[in-house]
Amino acid sequence: METREPLHTEAITGVILAGGRGSRMGGVDKGLQNFNGVPLALHTLMRLSPQVGQIMINANRNLSAYESFGVPVWPDSASLGEYAGPLAGFITGLERCETPYLLTVPCDTPLFPADLVARMADAMARENADFAVAAAREEDGQLRAQPVFCLMGVNMLESLARFTQAGGRKIDAWTAQHNTVIVPFDRPGDEVHGFFNANTLAELHQLEARQP
Numbered sequence: 001m002e003t004r005e006p007l008h009t010e011a012i013t014g015v016i017l018a019g020g021r022g023s024r025m026g027g028v029d030k031g032l033q034n035f036n037g038v039p040l041a042l043h044t045l046m047r048l049s050p051q052v053g054q055i056m057i058n059a060n061r062n063l064s065a066y067e068s069f070g071v072p073v074w075p076d077s078a079s080l081g082e083y084a085g086p087l088a089g090f091i092t093g094l095e096r097c098e099t100p101y102l103l104t105v106p107c108d109t110p111l112f113p114a115d116l117v118a119r120m121a122d123a124m125a126r127e128n129a130d131f132a133v134a135a136a137r138e139e140d141g142q143l144r145a146q147p148v149f150c151l152m153g154v155n156m157l158e159s160l161a162r163f164t165q166a167g168g169r170k171i172d173a174w175t176a177q178h179n180t181v182i183v184p185f186d187r188p189g190d191e192v193h194g195f196f197n198a199n200t201l202a203e204l205h206q207l208e209a210r211q212p
């Protein structure tokens with residue numbers, strides 16, 4: 001198979017997923033919780049901005065607080081019902097994206113790699129894949145996919161609309177229908193906790209202590 005042209009990061013829009021219920025954090029709006037004094041979504045925005053051409057936030061509550069960060073903010077459309085899960089955020093991102101590619105990043109994983117996008121874009125172009133999905137080494141030594149870190153072409157919207165309209169809600173069940181490259185972030189020098197996500201306040205505080 002022919003290898004694609006290199007995928008320039010300016011062609012990628014990053015969407016910060018902050019639209020969840022945050023139930024394990026007591027129902028708070030997770031993206032607005034402070035991480036070392038900075039709201040998680042803003043921290044994510046600062047880490048992601050240098051890596052992509054465009055950026056937006058997907059949130060479903062406190063929209064004006066998110067708008068104060070200075071990038072477009074889009075809530076989920078009502079089509080899947082309230083809080084349908086991360087794929088609702090993927091749909092919102094794909095619908096609002098004005099570049100050929102979309103990268104999804106959750107708001108609760110503040111130490112994600114500074115070279116996330118470059119490595120995912122390289123792998124996607126090299127393998128001529130429909131999706132690139134990040135993966136990290138777990139404590140048990142297994143490589144585990146992090147499907148919420150997902151790079152795709154905007155032409156995937158039609159497939160996602162079909163999948164979700166049929167009741168599908170799991171990211172990996174959807175990406176498995178297409179050609180997906182898994183991108184491991186386990187090189188020497190990669191942050192071991194790069195994909196740790198804060199689902200509870202205790203986890204958030206543990207991560208604050210780990211920031212270099």
Ligand SMILES: Nc1nc2c(ncn2[C@@H]2O[C@H](COP(=O)(O)OP(=O)(O)OP(=O)(O)O)[C@@H](O)[C@H]2O)c(=O)[nH]1
Nearest residue numbers: 017018019020021022023024083084085089106107
């Ligand atoms: N747009 C949108 N994003 C969601 C939804 N549910 C989860 N997410 C996002 O998906 C990512 C992973 O979510 P989780 O950490 O599993 O879920 P959460 O809703 O934030 O928290 P819990 O309710 O504790 O599971 C986060 O970035 C969430 O903001 C949703 O219904 N809509």
Ligand SMILES: [Mg+2]
Nearest residue numbers: 108197198199
């Ligand atoms: Mg989470």
